[in-house]
Amino acid sequence: MFIYLSKKIAIPNNARINCLAWNKEDGYLAVGGEEGLLKVLKLDSGGKSESDDKPKGLAASSNLSMNQTLDGHSEDVRVIMWNELHRKLTSSDESGIIIVWLMYKGTWYEEMINNRKKSTVVGMDWSSDGLKICIVYEDGAVIVGSVDGNRIWGKELKGIHLSGVQWSPDDDNINTYQNGKLERKDVWAMCWASDNPQLLSVMEKTRMYIFKGVHPEEPIACAGYICSFNDLEIQAVLLDEIIEAPEKPNGNHIIKLEVKSLRDTRQLLEKVGITETIQFIEDNPHPRLWKLLGEAALKDLNLTTAESAFVRSRNYSGIQLVKKLQTINGNAIKKAYVEAYLENFEEAERLFIEADRRDLALSLRQTLGDWFRVIQIMKNGVTAPDLLLETAYNSAADYFVHNNNWAAAAEYYELSKNISGLIECHFHLENLDALEKLIDKLPEKDALLKRLSDIFASNAVIGPAVKCLLKIGDAKSAVDLCISHNNWDQAIHLATQYRLPEIANIFKTYSAHLVDQNQLLKAVEVNKQTNFYFTAAVHATKLAQNEINKSNRNLLDIKKLFVYSALLMELSKTKSAEEEVLNSDSDMLLVDSAWRGAEAYHLLILIHEHLYANKIHNATITAFKLQEYCDIIPPQEVYSILALVSCLDNEFGLCSNAFTKLQTLPNITKAEKEAYDKLAVDIFTAQDPVDLKTYTLKCYNCEVPVIDWCTSCSNCNANFPSCMVSGCPLINNVEDKWSCNVCHHVAKSVYANFRKSCPLCHTSIERNSSNYK
Ligand SMILES: [Zn+2]
Ligand SMILES: [Zn+2]
Known part of the structure; x- marks a missing residue:
């Protein structure tokens, strides 16, 4: 960072300046000087005039956007202080007059005047929340007032010549100091101890000074920025190092420094002894020091000293430990408890085991939640309730679950026989075989079976999923699952086995599904098996129709299908399932039409057989009968074959009638009609249209x-x-x-x-x- 002279502000009449105050929030600068001089200035950064052709990198020339002279003081202005939160300025002059100024619509106005006039104000400080001001006078008077001008508190410090005042960070204490005692140069950081208003740490160049009151301790070499100060310890951050490599900060960039009394106490405890240390702490009392002493006394099993030290450091857990130790026989166990209290758990465990108290080692590890150690200690032969080992295994497994180590977690759940845990592990490991084996381990109707079945179903593994559902006793869901996966055989098998009332609907759905899939033959079979004969017959008729529409239709197949349909219709009259009782007339019509379909194609086949057997007249007779089936066999086909066989049979009257029918069919093409006409002319120019025999x-x-x-x-x-x-x-x-x-x-x-x-x-x-x- 560079500091340079940005703007020189001239004060008129060469008036002498006594004090300055910068409002960091809004950028105002207040200047106080002789003969009542008080000005508020505001320096513009000049950033607004971007259009100016200024060379880059040079600071813009700054302008004063405010230069107001505040009239009110007539004597030398000595102290000025901003209240940034409430946008107020407080000024005081040699006579003792204090004026509070307020900004309104861009101008500063006098808000209130205090005229004590007994002594000169030497220091003022607003509390950090801006609600209180403390004013100290040269004669030792200290007054605290509120932001709205009321006096809150006052005290006369007789015979003391005050020179300044400062609020402590918590706004609860006011530090007044006498002239000359706390004057430091090159200070760039400072921090109050949050738990002691007497302690202040100050950074001067590369040294840290800790002030107790106004007395500095010997400085510590340090270049850290102070971030906290409490419990006789200062935490500082090596910002320069961090900024050098900001992407790689590490723990070494935070340093802890101890106040001298803390360091001294350690030294004393280590090198001199408890008794001497007590004296030192009496002189420099602090809870942290008493705690240190208490811990040292514990190590010596000096319980009396430890207890009184913990009492003085208000350390409840320490007092509790001392009470406990007083009830224990045997120093080894006491020592182990002390080590545990001092968080030297390995040592504490070692001491417990050495003293043949594995049970205590176990409960220590249990308290710490160190389940792996618990398991280890138990394996070494400590008798403990089964529940504890189970808890240990489960907790160890939970630890692995937390770390997504499902395989390791599964091993521990296996040991604790925790099936719920095992299910989740194998689920994450996608180990369906292991999951399947768990089904048998669960009792009937166990809630976990549902979870298992969901897992199997989501993996489309239907068999085990069904097994789970059946074990829960939910055959309906099992059947639904089978159906949703088109596993109809199993669905029907289960629905039948468990006599589900929904079975009729299931078949209906299945048969509809088969029809959708164009698996009519299977649909016929399914309906037949389930006594839905009528539905089966309807599907069989559809099959016959499909065969008729094929280009390479097989007459015998068509007949068979109609016969099959008709036979099913016959069965439906007497044997159909309750849900399928035939009653409508159209249903009855269908029964008859099935036989008519069979008759029609039977007769058509017969005509062909007669023709090939040269039984022409029989063919004619049969073809004559076929005329009754024009609703099943297309009329064009019926009359064509009649025309053919009757012509061969010399029955030209019949033949002529057949031609007339063909020539007048509504749906024939022009070419077809012309062909029929020509053929008719050919035949009937040679023969009269009469039956010859x-x-x-x-x-x-x-x-x-x-x-x-x-x-x-x-x-x-x-x-x-x-x-x-x-x-x-x-x-x-x-x-x-x-x-x-x-x-x-x-x-x-x-x-x-x-x-x-x-x-x-x-x-x-x-x-x-x-x-x-
Ligand atoms: Zn028959
Ligand atoms: Zn008759």
């Missing part, structure tokens, strides 16, 4: 002849059921039929005789043997 059979009911492909009588409206083997309607021989007990479809008895199973639903005919009619 007609076979008739007599209606079993009214005996009127009907064409062999008719499915009902045009005369009596009798219905002719179709034989599922030949596809032909049973017109004249309806009594001669076999009926399937399962699907209720019929066949000509003669055909059924050659079969082992129902042609439509493939149920074994042996089981149906009683159904011949």
